[in-house]
Amino acid sequence: MSIIEVENLAKQYPLPDNKSETFFAVDGVSLQIEKGEIFGILGPNGAGKTTTLEMLEGLVDIDDGKAVIDGINVQTDPFKVKEMIGVQLQANEYFDNLSLVELLDLFGALYNRVINPEDLLGKVHLVEKAKAKPANLSGGQKQRFSIACALVNEPKVLFLDEPTTGLDPQAKRNLWDLVLELNDAGMTIVLTTHNMEEAESLCNRIAIMDHGKIVAQDTPQSLIMKHAPEPPEAPLHGNIEDVFLALTGHALRD
Amino acid sequence: MISKLQIHLAKDFLKIFLRDRQSIFFSLFFPVIFMTVFGFMSNGEQDPIRIGIVNQSNSVAASDFVEELIESPVFDVTAGLEERLREELEAGELTMVLVLPEVFSGTNVGTELRLLVDAAQVQQLGFIVPLLEQTLIDIEREFRDTEPMFTLAIEDVQARSQSYLDFLLPGLMAFTLMQLSIAGSGFNIVEFRRKGILKRLFVTPIQPKDFIASIVLARMSIVLIQLSVLMAFAVFVLDVNIIGNIASFYLVVILGTFIFLNLGFCLGSIAKTQQAVMAVGNIVIFPQIFLSGVFYPIESMPALIQPIAYVLPLSFVSTGMRDIANEGASLLAIVPSLIGITVWLVIGFVLATRLFVWKEVAN
Numbered sequence: 001m002s003i004i005e006v007e008n009l010a011k012q013y014p015l016p017d018n019k020s021e022t023f024f025a026v027d028g029v030s031l032q033i034e035k036g037e038i039f040g041i042l043g044p045n046g047a048g049k050t051t052t053l054e055m056l057e058g059l060v061d062i063d064d065g066k067a068v069i070d071g072i073n074v075q076t077d078p079f080k081v082k083e084m085i086g087v088q089l090q091a092n093e094y095f096d097n098l099s100l101v102e103l104l105d106l107f108g109a110l111y112n113r114v115i116n117p118e119d120l121l122g123k124v125h126l127v128e129k130a131k132a133k134p135a136n137l138s139g140g141q142k143q144r145f146s147i148a149c150a151l152v153n154e155p156k157v158l159f160l161d162e163p164t165t166g167l168d169p170q171a172k173r174n175l176w177d178l179v180l181e182l183n184d185a186g187m188t189i190v191l192t193t194h195n196m197e198e199a200e201s202l203c204n205r206i207a208i209m210d211h212g213k214i215v216a217q218d219t220p221q222s223l224i225m226k227h228a229p230e231p232p233e234a235p236l237h238g239n240i241e242d243v244f245l246a247l248t249g250h251a252l253r254d
Numbered sequence: 255m256i257s258k259l260q261i262h263l264a265k266d267f268l269k270i271f272l273r274d275r276q277s278i279f280f281s282l283f284f285p286v287i288f289m290t291v292f293g294f295m296s297n298g299e300q301d302p303i304r305i306g307i308v309n310q311s312n313s314v315a316a317s318d319f320v321e322e323l324i325e326s327p328v329f330d331v332t333a334g335l336e337e338r339l340r341e342e343l344e345a346g347e348l349t350m351v352l353v354l355p356e357v358f359s360g361t362n363v364g365t366e367l368r369l370l371v372d373a374a375q376v377q378q379l380g381f382i383v384p385l386l387e388q389t390l391i392d393i394e395r396e397f398r399d400t401e402p403m404f405t406l407a408i409e410d411v412q413a414r415s416q417s418y419l420d421f422l423l424p425g426l427m428a429f430t431l432m433q434l435s436i437a438g439s440g441f442n443i444v445e446f447r448r449k450g451i452l453k454r455l456f457v458t459p460i461q462p463k464d465f466i467a468s469i470v471l472a473r474m475s476i477v478l479i480q481l482s483v484l485m486a487f488a489v490f491v492l493d494v495n496i497i498g499n500i501a502s503f504y505l506v507v508i509l510g511t512f513i514f515l516n517l518g519f520c521l522g523s524i525a526k527t528q529q530a531v532m533a534v535g536n537i538v539i540f541p542q543i544f545l546s547g548v549f550y551p552i553e554s555m556p557a558l559i560q561p562i563a564y565v566l567p568l569s570f571v572s573t574g575m576r577d578i579a580n581e582g583a584s585l586l587a588i589v590p591s592l593i594g595i596t597v598w599l600v601i602g603f604v605l606a607t608r609l610f611v612w613k614e615v616a617n
Contacts, residue, residue: 110458112459
């Protein structure tokens with residue numbers, strides 16, 4: 001059963017160097033994301049990954065197409081959608097001078113809930129930092145704290161925008177474990193990433209985006225079978241990075 | 255009307271402010287220092303004018319004259335020889351030297367006294383010469399035994415002793431409330447946006463009205479606390495007088511805070527970067543510091559500027575506060591100020607609701 005259904009989603013923005021013309025940041029994206037899966041969206045910079053997520057989260061107006069999350073239309077009922085999704089944005093700064101516990105309490109209040117901050121901090125292994133300020137956390141701790149904030153409303157769907165960008169290998173693996181734990185408990189997780197290993201080992205299915213369009217969408221295994229360039233004499237080999245480069249080319253992006 | 259969420263968020267904003275020792279310090283520092291400095295300047299009596307006297311006469315009239323000058327609190331008299339006193343005058347130790355001629359008596363008419371001054375000090379001359387002349391006239395009357403035709407009987411009714419500090423306090427408080435309000439809504443919003451906090455709030459179910467209400471609640475408390483601290487300092491430490499009704503006074507404070515919170519929300523919505531909001535903020539704040547009668551009355555400004563000065567929002571607020579504090583005006587008596595405040599409230603509110611679009615501000 002699909003928990004997220006996206007049909008022909010489109011978003012136009014004015015061109016950065018010529019404001020009178022527009023371009024499609026997202027151009028007819030359709031996705032079916034199943035309940036309980038980890039779904040990865042890959043793509044070079046500027047492919048439209050973040051814009052797609054932000055349309056699903058209600059941050060950016062949908063110009064064309066339709067997005068439904070758990071039966072609720074994002075355009076007509078944005079506040080109902082916000083109630084049941086958890087969001088981690090790329091920027092993860094918070095109010096200065098409030099401790100992690102105070103911030104989690106605040107997020108709870110935003111959902112009209114009284115929460116147990118220690119429980120949430122336990123989930124993301126930050127109990128000992130309860131009294132710390134976000135400014136004093138390391139990169140990995142900040143990302144885990146962002147996820148804790150995204151969990152205050154026990155969301156059905158968790159959106160993670162490049163959760164491991166900039167993390168060291170230990171922090172990265174630690175975060176993958178956290179994502180898997182949450183997923184084991186039944187949470188649907190949608191994430192964007194530049195990390196091919198992450199897509200391959202963490203995601204049940206992935207979509208590869210380029211120039212605002214989805215160029216492929218399947219399980220990592222079948223994508224490798226279909227798209228990885230296969231030298232004639234070798235048996236099955238290759239990885240998602242090969243698939244990614246085969247589909248989006250080697251040209252440098254911004 | 256005020257929801258639990260609004261109170262929760264307002265408390266957090268208050269905590270954020272109270273934990274930011276630096277901004278508390280600086281928002282109080284300027285007005286406190288300002289008042290203290292002016293307090294000392296206006297408290298002390300004017301320094302006596304140091305005057306040298308060369309008495310070349312040995313008449314009774316001359317010594318009477320010198321005696322009177324010595325007794326006068328206005329002068330600090332040094333008697334001596336002309337040569338020495340002239341040196342002291344040149345060295346800047348004396349403001350002037352008065353030379354009484356050898357012939358100095360009540361019987362002579364047209365005795366000329368010489369006054370040696372240093373050009374650098376002559377700005378005091380306009381004040382001193384009439385005093386000297388008055389002393390001379392008194393002595394002359396004594397000699398001629400005539401009674402003055404007119405005397406002034408000065409009666410101090412002690413209704414209120416208006417000092418510059420009394421005048422300054424309401425103006426400084428109005429200025430402080432403007433600063434705190436604009437910083438609270440305008441500057442903070444831009445900072446929250448820069449950090450991506452507004453975006454993060456936007457993906458939760460919070461309604462923009464909840465966000466705005468909590469900022470207003472928090473800032474209103476901050477303004478009331480800071481102004482009360484300032485006022486307590488002024489009244490108890492510097493002996494400043496507030497004679498009007500405190501409740502009316504605070505009503506004007508609250509209305510004024512609303513005006514500048516609205517204007518702050520406008521600034522925060524227009525300006526996208528910290529630098530931009532500072533620049534635009536200064537355009538709003540700076541002219542009002544000088545034109546809104548904070549430090550000196552608007553009536554004393556050039557006539558050309560006055561019409562503009564009178565309609566600035568801070569002018570209405572500071573005038574209203576001052577009329578209550580200094581003259582004990584009732585709310586009815588400050589209706590013109592209240593009308594001006596209301597007009598600015600409406601302008602600010604309409605602009606703020608137009609400009610503050612939650613989705614655009616957050617992104």
